[in-house]
Amino acid sequence: MTNEKTGRRLRSQDWFDNRDHIDMAAIYLERFMNYGITPEELRSGKPVIGIAQSGSDLTPCNRHHMELAKRVRDGIRDAGGIPIEFPTHPIFENCKRPTAALDRNLAYLGLVEILYGYPLDGVVLTTGCDKTTPSALMAASTVDIPAIVLSGGPMLDGWHEGDLVGSGTVIWRSRRKLAAGAIDEDDFLAAAMDSAPSIGHCNTMGTASTMNALAEALGMSLTGCAAIPAAYRERGQMAYRTGRRAVELVLEDVRPSHILTRAAFLNAIRVNSAIGGSTNAQPHLMAMARHAGVALEPEDWQAYGYDIPLLADVQPAGRFLGERFHRAGGVPAIMRELLDAGKLDGTCPTVTGHTVAQNLEGRGATDREVIRPYGAPLKERAGFLVLKGNLFDFAIMKTSVISDEFRKRYLSEPGREGVFEGRAVVFDGSEDYHRRINDPALGIDERTILVIRGAGPLGWPGSAEVVNMQPPDHLLKRGITSLPTIGDGRQSGTADSPSILNASPESAAGGGLAWLRTGDVIRIDLAEGRCDMLVEEAEIERRRVDGIPPVPADATPWQRIYRKTVTQLSDGAVIDGAADFRKIAETPPRHNH
Numbered sequence: 001m002t003n004e005k006t007g008r009r010l011r012s013q014d015w016f017d018n019r020d021h022i023d024m025a026a027i028y029l030e031r032f033m034n035y036g037i038t039p040e041e042l043r044s045g046k047p048v049i050g051i052a053q054s055g056s057d058l059t060p061c062n063r064h065h066m067e068l069a070k071r072v073r074d075g076i077r078d079a080g081g082i083p084i085e086f087p088t089h090p091i092f093e094n095c096k097r098p099t100a101a102l103d104r105n106l107a108y109l110g111l112v113e114i115l116y117g118y119p120l121d122g123v124v125l126t127t128g129c130d131k132t133t134p135s136a137l138m139a140a141s142t143v144d145i146p147a148i149v150l151s152g153g154p155m156l157d158g159w160h161e162g163d164l165v166g167s168g169t170v171i172w173r174s175r176r177k178l179a180a181g182a183i184d185e186d187d188f189l190a191a192a193m194d195s196a197p198s199i200g201h202c203n204t205m206g207t208a209s210t211m212n213a214l215a216e217a218l219g220m221s222l223t224g225c226a227a228i229p230a231a232y233r234e235r236g237q238m239a240y241r242t243g244r245r246a247v248e249l250v251l252e253d254v255r256p257s258h259i260l261t262r263a264a265f266l267n268a269i270r271v272n273s274a275i276g277g278s279t280n281a282q283p284h285l286m287a288m289a290r291h292a293g294v295a296l297e298p299e300d301w302q303a304y305g306y307d308i309p310l311l312a313d314v315q316p317a318g319r320f321l322g323e324r325f326h327r328a329g330g331v332p333a334i335m336r337e338l339l340d341a342g343k344l345d346g347t348c349p350t351v352t353g354h355t356v357a358q359n360l361e362g363r364g365a366t367d368r369e370v371i372r373p374y375g376a377p378l379k380e381r382a383g384f385l386v387l388k389g390n391l392f393d394f395a396i397m398k399t400s401v402i403s404d405e406f407r408k409r410y411l412s413e414p415g416r417e418g419v420f421e422g423r424a425v426v427f428d429g430s431e432d433y434h435r436r437i438n439d440p441a442l443g444i445d446e447r448t449i450l451v452i453r454g455a456g457p458l459g460w461p462g463s464a465e466v467v468n469m470q471p472p473d474h475l476l477k478r479g480i481t482s483l484p485t486i487g488d489g490r491q492s493g494t495a496d497s498p499s500i501l502n503a504s505p506e507s508a509a510g511g512g513l514a515w516l517r518t519g520d521v522i523r524i525d526l527a528e529g530r531c532d533m534l535v536e537e538a539e540i541e542r543r544r545v546d547g548i549p550p551v552p553a554d555a556t557p558w559q560r561i562y563r564k565t566v567t568q569l570s571d572g573a574v575i576d577g578a579a580d581f582r583k584i585a586e587t588p589p590r591h592n593h
Contacts, residue, residue, distance in 0.1 A: 005080075005251050011145065012048040014588050015119035024591050028119065041082055047250040049076045049243070050120040051085040052111060054132045055152070058090040061129035061201035061208060062152050064230050068239040072124050072150065075243025081122075081250070083243070086114060093130045093207070098555075101490070102462035102562055104131040104138075104287075105575050111139035112581075117589050120145060122250040124242055128152030128201040128230075130493070133211035134284035137220060138574075140256045141291040144583040146249035147256055148351045149221040150242045151212035153230035154322030155200035165195040166204035166315040168494025172468065180476040200230025203322040205314040207493035210277035211284060213331045217271040218288075219259045219350030223359040227330030229323050249351060257583060260292040263345040266304050267335075267356065270343055273308035273383035274334050276317030276400040278493025282384065282502055283463075287572030290579040298394045298570045302386040302529070309377030310400045311337055313370050316496035317400040318378060320370050328367035336360045341374040389532035390540070391486070391512035391522070392503035394570040402498040406482055409446065411526065418526040422449040422484060424533070426518045428549050429454045430466040438472045442518070446480050449522050453513040455489025456506025457566045457573045459551045461559050464489045468497035484524065486531065488513055490569070500524070500531060504570035508551050515543040 009017075015028040016039075029039050042048070051072050055065030069085055076083040089107040093100045115123060125136035127149055140147035158165040174191050177183045183191075201208035212226040222242055228234045249255075265285060272281045282301055289296035310317060311334055314325050329336075338344040339360055346357030365371035372378055382400040402411075410420045425442050427433040433452055436442060444450075450469045457463045467487035471480055485499040488506035505511035512533065516522075521534045533540075554560040565575045 006253070010045060010047060010121045010250065011585065011588070012042070012119040012121050013045060016042040017045070021591065024593060027593055047081040047121040047247050048119055049081045049083055049246045049250070050115070050118070050123040051083055052088050052123055052125050052136060053085050054088045054091070054126045054128065054136070056087065056090050059092045059129060059132075061092065062126065062132060064199040065126040065128070065152055068150065068152070068236060069126070071236045071239035072243035075240040076247055079244040079247035081247035084120065088132075088136070091129055091131045091135065098460055099462040099464045100131055101457070101464070101573070102559065104135045105562065105566065105573075106558060107131070107135040108138045109575070111136060112142050115139060115143040115145060116584055122146035122246050124246050125149045126152065127212060127215065128208060130207035130211060130280065131284070133215055134288055137215065137256070137288050138291040141260060141288065142578070142581050143585045144255045144257050145585045146246070146254055147220070148242055148246050148249060149212075149215040149225070150239055151215065151221060151226050153200050153228045153232070153235050154203040154209055155196055156198040156229055156231055157203055157321040157323040158195035158197050160191045160194035164315075164319070164321055165191055166321050166494065167195045167202040168206050168492050169204045169316045169496060170195045172492070172495050172497070176470050176476050176481050179470065179473045198229070198231045202494060204316060204494045205276050205278070205312065207278040207280040209322055210272060210275065210281050210493055213275055213277065214268040214272060214281060214285060216331045217268040217335060218264045219348055219356065220256070222352055223363070224330060224332050227322060227326040229326055245351065248353070252353070254351065254353070256292065259349055259351060260288070260294060261348065262294050262296065264348045265289050265294055265296050266300065267344050267348060269301060269305040270308050270338055271331070271335060273305040273400070274310065274338060275312040275331075276310050276314060276382065279384070279396060279398050279501060280490055280493050282396055283490070283569045283572050286570070287574045290572050290574050291582070293579070293582050299386055301384045301396060305383035306385060306399070307381050308338070308343060308383050309374065310379040310382035311372045311374065311377050313372065313378055316494055324367065324370050328370035329363065329365040332360055332363035333365040333371050336363045337365070337371070337374045385526055385529060387500060387529050387531045389512070389530045391516065391531050391533055392488070393505065395486070395500050395503040395531065397498060397500045397526070399498070401496045403482070406498055410484060420484065420524045421521055421534075422447045424449050424451050424516055424518060424520045424522050426451045426453065426516055430464065433466070433469055437469070438474075444472050444475070446475060446483070449484045449486060451513065451516060452485070452487040452489065453507035453516075454549060454551050455487055456503070456508060456569060458563055459506055459508035460489065461554075461563050463569060463573060465492045467491040467499045467501040468495040486522070502569040504568035506568065507549055509568065510548055514548050515540050517543070
């Protein structure tokens with residue numbers, strides 16, 4: 001039997017309606033009967049749509065997807081499909097130790113096996129917390145069945161003592177106040193708790209909001225999906241429409257490979273700059289491109305994104321939070337500004353069935369305090385700077401969070417604008433940093449450059465958000481709230497620190513940071529995109545004899561597998577060789593009996 005709307009057999013029919021292997025069809029059908037599905041449904045040729053459920057008690061940011069899935073089911077049924085919900089590996093950024101970055105590739109592997117090995121014609125990818133979005137899209141690209149992203153949405157705006165407090169961002173700012181003696185521990189905790197007032201993921205433009213915005217920019221979710229607050233009624237309405245559209249995607253045979261093109265990824269890079277997006281977008285977008293078979297290079301972040309201005313006045317680069325950003329027009333309004341300025345490819349196809357330009361008709365900003373016009377931005381040239389030198393072959397710096405105070409202190413010397421030299425103080429992991437940052441013997445002053453290593457994919461393992469190191473207490477009490485920082489790990493997308501991070505190759509892979517010593521002078525030249533230790537090559541070679549600084553031993557079987565397979569952050573920290581597998585759904589898996 002063929003699907004009456006498409007005139008072709010669907011993938012799920014190879015399981016449920018296979019006349020050449022009726023015995024196998026019986027095995028596949030039989031156990032679905034035990035909760036009430038009828039054989040008529042599964043053998044009807046109707047699209048079977050998976051709902052990749054990322055919500056659970058272990059993933060608070062995505063937990064409301066357990067309710068949203070009901071509306072997704074309604075949409076799938078009303079469009080003539082059959083919903084089948086299944087769990088994905090939990091990824092909770094705040095709580096998973098030693099880092100949730102370990103779990104992105106693990107969740108990817110699990111989802112690939114589900115999408116490939118089970119009778120699914122299409123899938124709704126429920127996303128929210130940071131790595132749920134890239135892991136889902138990486139898997140969808142590998143398998144290449146029709147897929148659509150349903151974001152969970154940010155929390156409502158947080159308020160503390162009359163001030164907006166953004167998730168994550170308030171913690172980084174409050175810990176500086178705590179160290180300076182301006183607040184006590186009770187005040188610290190109260191502000192942090194007030195930043196999370198409802199269901200949803202981070203209400204700042206951290207990695208969660210960024211990655212869901214980029215899923216929309218890539219064309220993988222319905223227009224306006226990313227920024228709807230989790231608690232708004234429109235979130236449930238979006239879930240219903242997403243379910244309906246998932247069925248249509250199967251009937252139209254629209255797959256990720258049709259949408260995830262190089263032009264789409266370049267659009268996402270530009271949108272990331274305009275929203276003041278997370279530095280974690282770089283490894284995640286690179287990973288997604290690798291699995292989509294798209295030639296995206298580390299240098300593309302500067303070539304296509306650096307000159308884009310900051311348009312969204314949202315924390316940490318700005319003032320406001322996700323609720324008001326949504327009401328101002330959200331991601332579509334940002335994209336419309338870029339499109340009208342000739343900075344976006346409007347011809348890219350999307351899961352809506354329309355092009356980017358068609359999706360953005362009538363989608364202008366409604367609050368110019370939050371979303372600025374392209375010609376009157378918060379900051380000019382607000383994308384990532386790409387740096388290299390003898391410390392690493394690649395690193396990035398988020399320029400939208402460079403404060404006026406930071407620029408004046410470090411980057412404004414007459415005749416040497418954008419150039420800074422400072423004495424390095426090196427820490428081997430965050431434990432070393434926390435133990436010694438206030439040690440007077442280190443001699444840390446306002447001209448010091450803080451360096452952390454052993455924080456990359458191999459060293460941590462998994463790459464940790466530890467590069468946004470705060471100054472020692474004695475400097476904080478003098479009002480110096482940030483120092484130049486460099487590291488081979490990452491930093492939270494909610495951080496307001498202009499760090500040089502994601503350095504590749506990392507120290508544990510023999511990168512230049514391994515041979516740096518406390519007391520060395522580092523020169524940072526933003527104009528030339530250079531970051532170098534001013535140490536003679538002969539001395540560096542002598543230091544190599546000492547070997548790579550030690551890192552913790554593997555603590556779990558997966559950590560060992562991860563370390564043996566992972567690439568560097570410049571390449572997306574993907575599983576080496578996994579990107580060789582693409583469009584695997586084109587070949588049906590072997591029968592199991």
